[in-house]
Amino acid sequence: DAGVIQSPRHEVTEMGQEVTLRCKPISGHNSLFWYRQTMMRGLELLIYFNNNVPIDDSGMPEDRFSAKMPNASFSTLKIQPSEPRDSAVYFCASSFAGRGGRNEQFFGPGTRLTVL
């Protein structure tokens, strides 16, 4: 299994530009999570989906952030417009939820975003 795939691995953009981060979860997993990691705030859960439906987006910092999961094998996190304080590493993780699920999340390698 290829694991959770994220793209791009690195993104450098200018303030005000739109940024789209992509994630492909592990096949068969039905939960998907977006996290943000910074030195100041540590690891933060932004939003998670169960069976492609957003369950809790209370961690999304502002309306500039949006996430979609159009099908079981793809999700996007979009920032529009981007700001320098959005600079962070963004992780996607997936797991299998439900009876018999092991509650274990598998993380992707992350996207390092730098907003100038």
Add this chain to the structure above:
Amino acid sequence: GDSVTQMEGPVTLSEEAFLTINCTYTATGYPSLFWYVQYPGEGLQLLLKATKADDKGSNKGFEATYRKETTSFHLEKGSVQVSDSAVYFCALSDYGGATNKLIFGTGTLLAVQP
């Protein structure tokens, strides 16, 4: 709500020293407990887990025992190596939870010197 508290780092040890990273939790139900490790420049990886009281999770020489009476899940290793240098996260999830949401601690940086 549920929460995880782990000792602040950095923890600096010499190679072959004994490691303990403390983790305590607060939960209303019967959570599963996890330790994740993050090596520099990488995502988090599951190190070990325990799903019920008195369970011991172990992997790569690391161990942690689920202690319900003290609500703790301390990580231990008898002899650390330089390659163990990483950030370690303690986490919990509700037992049988339908969403698999994890609550993470703040992470503890371990630096092992040769």
